[in-house]
Every structure is written in C-alpha cells, then in structure tokens.
Amino acid sequence: xxxxxxxxxxxxxxxxxxxxxxxxxxxxxxxxxxxxxxxxxxxxxxxxxxxxxxxxxxxxxxxxxxxxxxxxxxxxxxxxxxxxxxxxxxxxxxxxxxxxxxxxxxxxxxxxxxxxxxxxxxxxxxxxxxxxxxxxxxxxxxxxxxxxxxxxxxxxxxxxxxxxxxxxxxxxxxxxxxxxxxxxxxxxxxxxxxxxxxxxxxxxxxxxxxxxxxxxxxxxxxxxxxxxxxxxxxxxxxxxxxxxxxxxxxxxxxxxxxxxxxxxxxxxxxxxxxxxxxxxxxxxxxxxxxxxxxxxxxxxxxxxxxxxxxxxxxxxxxxxxxxxxxxxxxxxxxxxxxxxxxxxxxxxxxxxxxxxxxxxxxxxxxxxxxxxxxxxxxxxxxxxxxxxxxxxxxxxxxxxxxxxxxxxxxxxxxxxxxxxxxxxxxxxxxxxxxxxxxxxxxxxxxxxxxxxxxxxxxxxxxxxxxxxxxxxxxxxxxxxxxxxxxxxxxxxxxxxxxxxxxxxxxxxxxxxxxxxxxxxxxxx
Numbered sequence: 086x087x088x089x090x091x092x093x094x095x096x097x098x099x100x101x102x103x104x105x106x107x108x109x110x111x112x113x114x115x116x117x118x119x120x121x122x123x124x125x126x127x128x129x130x131x132x133x134x135x136x137x138x139x140x141x142x143x144x145x146x147x148x149x150x151x152x153x154x155x156x157x158x159x160x161x162x163x164x165x166x167x168x169x170x171x172x173x174x175x176x177x178x179x180x181x182x183x184x185x186x187x188x189x190x191x192x193x194x195x196x197x198x199x200x201x202x203x204x205x206x207x208x209x210x211x212x213x214x215x216x217x218x219x220x221x222x223x224x225x226x227x228x229x230x231x232x233x234x235x236x237x238x239x240x241x242x243x244x245x246x247x248x249x250x251x252x253x254x255x256x257x258x259x260x261x262x263x264x265x266x267x268x269x270x271x272x273x274x275x276x277x278x279x280x281x282x283x284x285x286x287x288x289x290x291x292x293x294x295x296x297x298x299x300x301x302x303x304x305x306x307x308x309x310x311x312x313x314x315x316x317x318x319x320x321x322x323x324x325x326x327x328x329x330x331x332x333x334x335x336x337x338x339x340x341x342x343x344x345x346x347x348x349x350x351x352x353x354x355x356x357x358x359x360x361x362x363x364x365x366x367x368x369x370x371x372x373x374x375x376x377x378x379x380x381x382x383x384x385x386x387x388x389x390x391x392x393x394x395x396x397x398x399x400x401x402x403x404x405x406x407x408x409x410x411x412x413x414x415x416x417x418x419x420x421x422x423x424x425x426x427x428x429x430x431x432x433x434x435x436x437x438x439x440x441x442x443x444x445x446x447x448x449x450x451x452x453x454x455x456x457x458x459x460x461x462x463x464x465x466x467x468x469x470x471x472x473x474x475x476x477x478x479x480x481x482x483x484x485x486x487x488x489x490x491x492x493x494x495x496x497x498x499x500x501x502x503x504x505x506x507x508x509x510x511x512x513x514x515x516x517x518x519x520x521x522x523x524x525x526x527x528x529x530x531x532x533x534x535x536x537x538x539x540x541x542x543x544x545x546x547x548x549x550x551x552x553x554x555x556x557x558x559x560x561x562x563x564x565x566x567x568x569x570x571x572x573x574x575x576x577x578x579x580x581x582x583x584x585x586x587x588x589x590x591x592x593x594x595x596x597x598x599x600x601x602x603x604x605x606x607x608x609x
Contacts, residue, residue: 281529
C-alpha cells in the first residue's frame, strides 16, 4: 500500500512538469512566472506526501518497482525540487523582458521533468530515456541565444558528446541485461553487492564492459578533460541556465557512479580510468581557474575541478562523501552563478582588504596545527579508510590558517583554530550522517594506503605545491611558463574543437555588433 501511494505522489512530479511545460510554451504571458513558482511549491507538497506515505505505511522490498524510493533517490529528488524553486523564483524577474520567455519556461520545465525521472528510475529503460531527454531539453536552453557564436559552438560540441555518452550508456545497460536478465536497478545493485561479498563469484565479460562504459559516461557528463570545453563556453547562455547546468545537470555523472558504485569498484580498469582522468582534471582545472578573470569562466573551471573531485571520491569508495559533495556543490554553485551580478562589489572588497603573504613560520605553524587537528579528529571518530580525503582536508585547513591575515587586519591564531575545529566537527558529523543514509558494503571500501590512496594523495599534494608556486613565486621563469600554458588551457579544447568540427562541420552564426546594426538601420 505504501508503495502504491508514494509512487502516485512521486510520478505526479515529472508528469506535472511536462504538462506545465507544454502549456506554458504555447504563448507568452507575463504572469507565467508566478504561476510556475506556485506549481513548484505544489510539487514540494506532493514530494512531502510521498515521503510520509513511504515512511509511515508498510512497503514491500523495492527491487521490482519502476520508481525507486531509496534514500539516494529521495535526496536527489528533493534537490531537484529545491533547485527548481530557486531557479523559477530568480527567473521571474531576470528573464521577464525576454521576447522568447515562453520558450525558456517550456524547456526549463522539461529539463527538470527529465532530471526528476532519472533520479527516481528503478528501471534501466526509464533511466536511459530520461537521460536522453535531459540532454535534448538542455540543448534548447543552451541555444536560447542562437545568434551567439560561442553559445552555438558549445552546444554543438555538447550535442555530439551527449550522443556519444548516451550510446555508451545504452550499450552498458544492454550488457547488464544480458548478464543478469533483469532491467531493475535495485536487483542489479543487490547482485553486485553479493558478488563483492562472495569472492567465489566473479564478474562476467559483459559486466566488465558495462563498468568501463559507465565510467566513460560519467567522465563525459561531468565535463572532464579533454571533453571540458563546452562547459566553459556555455556561460553565453542565460545565467539561470548556467546555474541549472553547473548546480544540477552536471552532477548526474556523480549520481550515476554512486548508483552503480558496487560494480565500478570491482572492475579495476573502470576504477583506474576514473582515478586517472578525474584526478588529473581536478588538479589541472583548479590551476587553470586561478588564471581566469571572468567570474563565470572561473566558476566553470571550478565546476570541472569539483566534478573531478567528486568522481575521485566515488572511485575510492567514499560514496557518502561524494553525495555530501554533490549536495553542497549544487547549493554553492547555484548561489555563485545567481549572485554573479555582484562580482564588481566583491572584487572591490578583495582589493580593499588584500591577503597578506604568509611567512615561512606561518606556513609551518599552519601545517603543524592542521596535521594535529585532522589526526585528532580521525582518532576520535575511529576512522578506518583511505587517508587521501583527510590529506586534502588538512591541506585546505593549512591554507586557511596560513592566509588568515590581510593587509588591513591581523587575525588571531586562536580564532583560526576555533574556525578549524568548527569545520572539522561539521565535516565529521555530515560524513557520518551520510554514511548512515547511504550504507556501503564494507567489502567495497578501498584499503588505506593502497596504490589508489597514494595516487590521490600525490595529486592533492601536487595541487597544493603548484598553487603555492603560482601565487607566491610568480616571478620565476619556470612558473611564468607554466602560467602561460595554464592560461591557454593546455590547448586541450582547441584539439577537441577541431576534431568536433571535422566530424560534424558547423556554420557558426555571425554576431552583429551595434555599429553594424546602426549602419544597416540607416541604410534602410
């Protein structure tokens, strides 16, 4: 009974979004924004009713249900509704003067409907269909300004990469069906967990192929190097579209790996593919971000780096940390893009209070304190797992403590220690909480101080050292050469752009500047 009622409530969410998208796209009216915000609040009510029905009424095992009511699916659906409410509220005023406002509303609603279908799906076919619909609807939003050449080029590259990812995902799902004769995702996950617990059960060739293909799909979806260029160029789209992409849609690669994590961690080829590609993307994108001036472009490079870090967490078996990362990154990136109009004010504040260069003593004290506090926190919670995540946290705290001073204000060491303790407490508590919400098979945990753990630690330490050199040793010739190469993005996007245009040529639109438009008007 619980399953029936909760499924009715949950399935009404994407259906309502589809119907609203079809109705609102027929003709432009200025009152649509207010109505859509009310609609999204109604959908939040449906979600709450579905959750209550799921928790309060008895329910059978969810293995052969078409809609998933797992904790992961409910959390992701709540995130979709939250982001939908924020984007619709913001778009009411931001997009009010657009002549094609009804087109924007239609494809925004259809994109949200497709995303909600994917995160709720417990069936491979439903999952794949929703995945395809997300890409097709998002393409319409990315080309909302078809006269912009950079937007057209970015959407063109995204279109080709999306079709490649969808084909890989389809082949992966076919392989899984052939291996286990079921389309239900919960049944497949149970099988993968059983195989991980029983060493006598080995994976088939189809499962190996599926795991590698799923890893490739996640890397493409999360815009990892070298297929990242479209993500940097879609800043030409309206700001709410950028927020939707960076705070929501791009996270689906991480959701895919969290969902099929029990399979990924049993296939070393797929696991190391993610470790290498996502790891290098995290380091390179984070370094390139420091060379950018435009706020939106910096945020785009930040997204690529953050997605790489989230995929690294999945490849290390830290799925609870990856889910926490997914949620916090979504909220932060939505706020960052929607608040990008205040970039000038924020830049003036940084110029009025620039950071003071830490001394060698500052760095030593900061490193010592961070090591002691992080080690103490790991001891208190009896942590047993990979140490690379704690190394990253310790390096971040080192930077926070060392750079606590500005030229106008000297922050005390005790205040920095207090802030560090607060961050450690929040991090440990949230990680433990999501570990309860998303229980992981202990057999899937990557051992501490393993080769994968050392590889990720080496990446984080390299990022720390290179960032320090770029900021405080910029006068060195070797650092200047590195900075120039990073400013060019290591020329990776140029290579992919040429390849894309060779595979499928595109005639870019010609943007008419104000001078040309004035001349054409005077001639007429």
